[in-house]
Amino acid sequence: MNAEQIIFYLLSAMILGFGVLSVTTRKIFRSAIWLLFTLIGIAGLYFWLELEFIAAVQIIVYVGGIVVLILFSVFLTQQSGLQMKKPRQGRSVSAILAVVIGFGLTYLLIAQHGFISSTQPFVWSMEMIGRQMMGTKQGGYALPFEVVSMLLLAAMIGAIVIAIKPKAIEK
Amino acid sequence: MNSIPIEQILFVSTALFFIGMYGMFTRRNMITMLMAIELILNSVNINFLAFNKYLYPGKLDGMFFTIFIIAIAAAEAAVAIAIIINLYRSHQSIDVETAEEMKH
Numbered sequence: 001m002n003a004e005q006i007i008f009y010l011l012s013a014m015i016l017g018f019g020v021l022s023v024t025t026r027k028i029f030r031s032a033i034w035l036l037f038t039l040i041g042i043a044g045l046y047f048w049l050e051l052e053f054i055a056a057v058q059i060i061v062y063v064g065g066i067v068v069l070i071l072f073s074v075f076l077t078q079q080s081g082l083q084m085k086k087p088r089q090g091r092s093v094s095a096i097l098a099v100v101i102g103f104g105l106t107y108l109l110i111a112q113h114g115f116i117s118s119t120q121p122f123v124w125s126m127e128m129i130g131r132q133m134m135g136t137k138q139g140g141y142a143l144p145f146e147v148v149s150m151l152l153l154a155a156m157i158g159a160i161v162i163a164i165k166p167k168a169i170e171k
Numbered sequence: 172m173n174s175i176p177i178e179q180i181l182f183v184s185t186a187l188f189f190i191g192m193y194g195m196f197t198r199r200n201m202i203t204m205l206m207a208i209e210l211i212l213n214s215v216n217i218n219f220l221a222f223n224k225y226l227y228p229g230k231l232d233g234m235f236f237t238i239f240i241i242a243i244a245a246a247e248a249a250v251a252i253a254i255i256i257n258l259y260r261s262h263q264s265i266d267v268e269t270a271e272e273m274k275h
Contacts (some may be wrong), residue, residue, distance in 0.1 A: 008175050018246045019187055021222045023194030028203060035206045042213050045183075049224055054237055058216075061241050065210065066248045073202055077259045087197040094175035095196035103189040110181045115226065117177060122228035123234055132231055141235050148242050163253040 007048060026084045027163065028074055036067045113150040180221040187214035201255050201265045205248065212244045 015038055022034035039062045046055035087095075136142045187210055194207030216237045244270025260263050 002174060003175050007181070012179075016186050016190070017222050021189045022210070023190055023198070023203075023207055028200060031206060033220065033239060035209065038210065039213065045217065046220065049220060051220055051224070051234070054216075054220065054234060057238065058242055059262070061245050062213075065245060067217065069248055069252055070202060070206065076256060079201070079266050081254060084200055084203075088198070092197055095193055099189045099194065106185050106189075107182060110178055110185065112200060115177050116208045117225045118228050122224050124231055124234065126233060133235065139232075144239060146236075148202065148239055152242065152246050153227055155250050159249045159253040160256050162250070 004048075008045075011041055011044045011048060014038075015045065016081050024137075026086065028078070028084060031075060032067060032070050035070070036063060039067065051124075052121075053124075053129065177221055177225040180217065180225075184214040184217040187211075199266050199268055201251075201258070201267060204267070205251050205255075209244065209248070212240060216240055222257070242257070 018034045018037040018041060022038055023029050025034060039058065043055045043058040043063070046052075046058060080101050132139065133141050133145055181257065191207045191210035191251050195204060198204050198207060217241075219233040219236045223230065225234070235243065255265055258270055
């Protein structure tokens, strides 16, 4: 077993272990912190795949943006030390059953499919990403790029309109 | 890179997806359900990048899908948290069981 495999297994154990802790712990603040570690582990997996740009985007947007947003909403809505209610026994057991069966069936399909990996090396550069992102020819992503920018504008306005205090509208 | 077959990366992403599903099934608190959705979206991103790198190394489409998913996830989280804070103002709780006026 070489160093590459050891790093992959460590990162996988980190992602899955912290992910399980994040959905099972009963303190909401700890749940957010475990989610943070899961997302850092996923960024590490992207570094391991030699996709440094995506890893940087993952750290900036998820770790620096979304988790901080979630932590702020936890502070705004409840006491963070409070324990959440335990899920009902029957619901928890049936959820575990459904998840294990679903995982088993899905992984059975993956294992039987027999993927044929390509042998040619994977090359990418920021210039290639930029040219294809703004390209209007075959395979260009200019239209989705514009649509996503409209979506972000709409989400920003929507978030402000939803979260504004009702008193401010009446004035 | 080829010392790890693609099936093992898909194992990680599938397991992460079903961990997120377990969170969606058992959690009753809206913020923790949002965290479970983030886990599911991240597992999809791992899938896209692994397929791009292992099966179609001459193209970049998996990377573009990942970038767009990250952008949409950020917008979705912002709107969801605005809704949660508004719900907390009117109900003093963010438990999904207490928000049932629109159930019937």
